Amino acid sequence: xxxxxxxxxxxxxxxxxxxxTLFEWPDTAVDVSKYTTIExxxxxxxxxxxxxxxxxxxxxxxxxxWRDTMPDLVQxxxxxPLPERVRETARACLSRFADPEAVPIDAxxxxxxxxxxxxxxxxxxxxxxRRMAAVSDDDPEALAAAADTMIDILRGSPKGGHxxxxxxxxxxxxxxxxxxxxxxxxxxxxxxxxxxSRSLSWATYPPGDSVEAKRERDRATRVLALFDSLADHEIxxxxxxxxxxxxxxxxxxAQFGALMELSYGGREALLDSLRSSTSAxxxxxxxxxxxxxxxxxxxxxxxxxxxxxxxxxxxxxxDIWIGCEQDPCEPRPRPGRISLVVFASPGxxxxxxxxxxxxxxxxxxxxxxxxxRLKQRFPELDITTVSRSLGFWGYLKEGITPxxxxxxxxxxxxxxxxxxxxxxxxxxxxRLPDPDARRIDTESANDRNYTFGKxxxxxxxxxxxxxxxxxxxxxxxxxxxxxxxxxxxxLIAVLFERKGARAGK
Amino acid sequence: xxxxxLHDGRILSPDDCRALLRRVxxxxxxxxxxxxxxxxxxxxxxxxxxxxxxxxxxxxxVRLTVIRTVRNxxxxxxxxxxxxDASLEAAVRAAERQSRMGAKIGRxxxxxxxFPHYEPFPNAAIWSDATxxxxxxxxxxVARRMIAHAEAQGMLSAGYLEVRAAMTATLGxxxxxxxxxxHAFWEQPYVRWTQAQGSMTVRNAAGTGSGWxxxxxxxxxxxxxxxxxxxxxxxxxxxxxxxxxxxxxxxYTVILEPQAVADLMEPxxxxxxxxxxxxxxxxPWRLAYDEALGLWRTKLGMKVVDERITIxxxxxxxxxxxxxxxxxxxxxxxxxxxxxxxxxxxxxxTEVEKLKGWHAVRGxxxxxxxxxxxxxxxxxxxxxxxxxxxRFSNVAVLDGESLLSTGLTRDGLWLIExxxxxxxxxxxxxxxxxxxxxxxxxxxxxxxPVFRPTKREGDRLRPAIVPPVKARDFSFTSxxxxx
Numbered sequence: 001x002x003x004x005x006x007x008x009x010x011x012x013x014x015x016x017x018x019x020x021t022l023f024e025w026p027d028t029a030v031d032v033s034k035y036t037t038i039e040x041x042x043x044x045x046x047x048x049x050x051x052x053x054x055x056x057x058x059x060x061x062x063x064x065x066w067r068d069t070m071p072d073l074v075q076x077x078x079x080x081p082l083p084e085r086v087r088e089t090a091r092a093c094l095s096r097f098a099d100p101e102a103v104p105i106d107a108x109x110x111x112x113x114x115x116x117x118x119x120x121x122x123x124x125x126x127x128x129x130r131r132m133a134a135v136s137d138d139d140p141e142a143l144a145a146a147a148d149t150m151i152d153i154l155r156g157s158p159k160g161g162h163x164x165x166x167x168x169x170x171x172x173x174x175x176x177x178x179x180x181x182x183x184x185x186x187x188x189x190x191x192x193x194x195x196x197s198r199s200l201s202w203a204t205y206p207p208g209d210s211v212e213a214k215r216e217r218d219r220a221t222r223v224l225a226l227f228d229s230l231a232d233h234e235i236x237x238x239x240x241x242x243x244x245x246x247x248x249x250x251x252x253x254a255q256f257g258a259l260m261e262l263s264y265g266g267r268e269a270l271l272d273s274l275r276s277s278t279s280a281x282x283x284x285x286x287x288x289x290x291x292x293x294x295x296x297x298x299x300x301x302x303x304x305x306x307x308x309x310x311x312x313x314x315x316x317x318x319d320i321w322i323g324c325e326q327d328p329c330e331p332r333p334r335p336g337r338i339s340l341v342v343f344a345s346p347g348x349x350x351x352x353x354x355x356x357x358x359x360x361x362x363x364x365x366x367x368x369x370x371x372x373r374l375k376q377r378f379p380e381l382d383i384t385t386v387s388r389s390l391g392f393w394g395y396l397k398e399g400i401t402p403x404x405x406x407x408x409x410x411x412x413x414x415x416x417x418x419x420x421x422x423x424x425x426x427x428x429x430x431r432l433p434d435p436d437a438r439r440i441d442t443e444s445a446n447d448r449n450y451t452f453g454k455x456x457x458x459x460x461x462x463x464x465x466x467x468x469x470x471x472x473x474x475x476x477x478x479x480x481x482x483x484x485x486x487x488x489x490x491l492i493a494v495l496f497e498r499k500g501a502r503a504g505k
Numbered sequence: 506x507x508x509x510x511l512h513d514g515r516i517l518s519p520d521d522c523r524a525l526l527r528r529v530x531x532x533x534x535x536x537x538x539x540x541x542x543x544x545x546x547x548x549x550x551x552x553x554x555x556x557x558x559x560x561x562x563x564x565x566x567v568r569l570t571v572i573r574t575v576r577n578x579x580x581x582x583x584x585x586x587x588x589x590d591a592s593l594e595a596a597v598r599a600a601e602r603q604s605r606m607g608a609k610i611g612r613x614x615x616x617x618x619x620f621p622h623y624e625p626f627p628n629a630a631i632w633s634d635a636t637x638x639x640x641x642x643x644x645x646x647v648a649r650r651m652i653a654h655a656e657a658q659g660m661l662s663a664g665y666l667e668v669r670a671a672m673t674a675t676l677g678x679x680x681x682x683x684x685x686x687x688h689a690f691w692e693q694p695y696v697r698w699t700q701a702q703g704s705m706t707v708r709n710a711a712g713t714g715s716g717w718x719x720x721x722x723x724x725x726x727x728x729x730x731x732x733x734x735x736x737x738x739x740x741x742x743x744x745x746x747x748x749x750x751x752x753x754x755x756x757y758t759v760i761l762e763p764q765a766v767a768d769l770m771e772p773x774x775x776x777x778x779x780x781x782x783x784x785x786x787x788x789p790w791r792l793a794y795d796e797a798l799g800l801w802r803t804k805l806g807m808k809v810v811d812e813r814i815t816i817x818x819x820x821x822x823x824x825x826x827x828x829x830x831x832x833x834x835x836x837x838x839x840x841x842x843x844x845x846x847x848x849x850x851x852x853x854x855t856e857v858e859k860l861k862g863w864h865a866v867r868g869x870x871x872x873x874x875x876x877x878x879x880x881x882x883x884x885x886x887x888x889x890x891x892x893x894x895x896r897f898s899n900v901a902v903l904d905g906e907s908l909l910s911t912g913l914t915r916d917g918l919w920l921i922e923x924x925x926x927x928x929x930x931x932x933x934x935x936x937x938x939x940x941x942x943x944x945x946x947x948x949x950x951x952x953x954p955v956f957r958p959t960k961r962e963g964d965r966l967r968p969a970i971v972p973p974v975k976a977r978d979f980s981f982t983s984x985x986x987x988x
Binding site: 352354392408414416436438 | 615
């Protein structure tokens with residue numbers, strides 16, 4: 001009783017400020033010594049990984065390291081080794097589960113990645129072998145399923161997308177080892193094909209003669225060879241098993257085509273051809289396209305802007321020009337200049353800004369930052385941004401005219417350091433009859449011209465690289481999360497090199 | 506008149522709110538942005554059952570959400586109802602810690618023009634001093650009179666009387682250089698409103714009859730003055746609905762009292778949104794995909810119900826006041842005009858991007874349905890065989906495209922034969938679409954305010970004015986035992 005009284009008194013004396021425990025930040029430090037189950041270790045590793053990722057973002061942001069100053073490699077983080085804190089957490093927590101022969105085999109899908117996180121490759125492999133040995137050769141379905149699951153784990157794409165279990169960097173060496181050891185045990189060729197096809201990275205692959213590139217090339221060759229060896233009834237089975245299977249096969253071939261370009265010296269050959277002439281470059285690109293089956297050729301053409309390359313770039317039409325170095329602005333692209341024509345309309349890219357949460361760097365800004373850097377690298381590059389009026393700008397509607405849209409767009413581009421001429425087209429539009437009244441924008445002349453007969457609207461972010469003779473060399477999406485900037489940089493450098501060489505003659 | 510009485514703490518007054526916002530803003534540390542959303546409510550409640558008052562309470566609360574965004578951090582939000590200095594500081598610090606846990610890089614980087622200025626709507630007829638000052642004893646006196654009606658007839662009654670007041674306001678510091686007034690366009694200036702609502706159910710001692718009446722308004726005086734009539738109505742319905750007979754389910758001509766119409770129309774009223782059908786999502790207003798234009802066409806401009814039906818709302822109507830945001834269109838909106846779908850509610854971004862104006866258009870949070878001049882007696886007199894429905898409950902949508910719905914009749918269902926109410930009928934389950942009913946109208950009566958309560962404290966007003974409707978071929982699908 002006396003203690004209760006003292007306790008009550010202590011609470012009263014604590015006062016209101018001390019009573020604010022509601023807002024005390026919880027202790028999020030991971031005490032792995034308390035964890036006694038595999039699942040707790042999984043959770044602990046996940047928390048540490050998540051925390052490190054957030055800290056990194058925060059630290060980078062505080063240093064002012066925004067995306068525009070970072071390398072343009074979006075796959076970069078996935079191939080880096082895990083931070084030491086994650087490895088330490090895995091090692092400390094797994095000390096109770098360190099023997100791969102003694103752990104429950106059902107937990108292999110958690111323990112194999114955690115062993116790899118800990119740096120215990122030998123234990124991970126021992127558990128892989130234990131798991132595969134547990135499946136009978138007489139059951140090809142089970143064997144293929146086990147191989148599929150294991151391949152997914154080793155290449156960093158665990159089933160269910162559990163971030164904590166994503167092996168980093170992907171262990172394609174172990175994938176190859178697994179296939180070498182076990183693929184032939186899968187007697188059913190269709191299932192074996194599926195296991196092999198699963199082993200392709202699908203990620204951006206390193207060009208050249210690196211070990212990773214050779215491995216990827218070997219796997220792609222095996223997958224395609226195995227597919228070509230399938231009989232018709234086996235392909236029918238593939239289609240029955242998965243509606244998307246044939247599409248995937250086509251994609252493998254597209255991948256293979258790109259690999260040919262990138263890995264078998266194709267990239268260098270293309271650049272060499274461009275050094276010679278744009279027509280030689282276009283011819284070689286078309287040859288790559290023709291070496292592929294029709295559907296794949298189409299995909300390849302889409303990826304490289306094949307619908308446009310080799311064509312003469314049409315003159316940009318505009319009602320309002322801003323930011324030109326010379327007067328008049330037109331014609332653009334200018335004869336004798338290496339040009340980049342970029343469709344960049346904030347209304348299409350940012351859309352309607354409905355609050356402060358939408359005013360931050362996003363993929364639109366990525367496009368602008370790339371433009372700025374290209375201009376910084378190549379001051380002589382003639383950049384023309386092409387926009388069209390939409391009837392609003394960000395959050396402004398009342399009083400907005402095409403002239404005002406052009407002015408605001410120009411200031412917006414400038415604020416990201418983009419030095420380029422702006423061509424604004426006054427968009428013709430009509431409205432569905434009242435009361436629907438939706439605005440229907442008609443295609444502009446620039447849309448018609450720059451789709452080169454395809455029709456439709458040119459998407460914001462589409463960039464057309466044009467040589468000094470006015471011929472389109474490359475088309476790509478500057479907002480895409482791939483190495484667009486690096487590719488453009490290579491090509492622009494060659495074009496300027498070629499132009500310099502011509503001038504020197 | 507409300508003066509200092511707001512300071513008794515029922516809800517935050519404009520001055521208190523402003524002072525509170527200033528206090529919280531001053532607590533921010535480390536730069537970045539602060540946005541604050543504050544709301545407070547007072548809820549006076551009275552509930553009774555079996556003719557005895559069981560609950561008589563006054564409750565109130567305040568919610569303050571502070572959103573801190575330190576430089577390059579993510580949004581960190583903390584909500585508290587403790588307004589002392591220590592608690593507020595703790596909340597702000599916690600929000601800042603949250604903000605630092607993530608990154609939202611490059612906020613506000615780049616050029617942006619000044620924000621557009623939107624005038625707050627004056628919000629007519631949403632505040633009643635009488636509601637705000639309705640004391641517990643006054644509510645008890647009204648309840649006592651209503652209970653007395655039931656007791657005098659030997660009936661059991663249950664019901665509730667609620668009075669509420671609420672306020673809300675948001676204020677941020679983001680982008681001070683872009684602001685054209687105290688509030689950015691997405692913020693809600695201080696607004697306050699009241700709500701009063703009363704509902705009474707009467708049962709006979711044997712449990713074989715049930716009657717109901719209810720009303721809601723922003724003004725307590727309307728409930729107070731109508732309380733006698735409401736009680737009398739509930740008692741009368743109970744007496745008349747005793748010992749019902751079972752009828753075969755089937756299609757009947759129905760006379761739907763205004764409350765029944767409002768209950769049945771709720772799915773229709775909730776469907777007046779433009780974005781779902783234009784995105785191809787399930788909606789009664791989706792028409793078909795237009796391959797040529799690459800968009801979903803809607804039924805806007807098409808005749809969808811009987812040409813005698815107009816569904817509209819005027820925010821300046823003293824019976825139709827609602828809480829408006831500055832982005833909302835400060836004008837009357839008509840969704841269905843003489844049977845033609847004329848408008849659908851949509852958000853501000855849709856209006857700015859695709860349409861002609863620069864305000865959001867509200868959905869039918871509050872509405873008036875047009876009526877006619879046929880009295881309920883006349884409707885009954887001209888009916889050869891049909892059913893008179895007091896109200897529906899448990900209405901649920903079965904099909905979002907046709908709005909086919911199901912629900913139950915409650916608290917009084919009668920058979921009409923040759924122009925006379927002949928007997929009470931056991932309740933039915935119905936399976937019917939409000940669109941079907943509005944296309945099978947025979948007669949319409951005078952629209953009246955109905956019971957459309959708010960559910961939670963701080964909910965916004967949603968008044969409805971609805972006529973009685975006589976319609977043919979209404980589908981009842983099964984008999985239910987509940988009275």
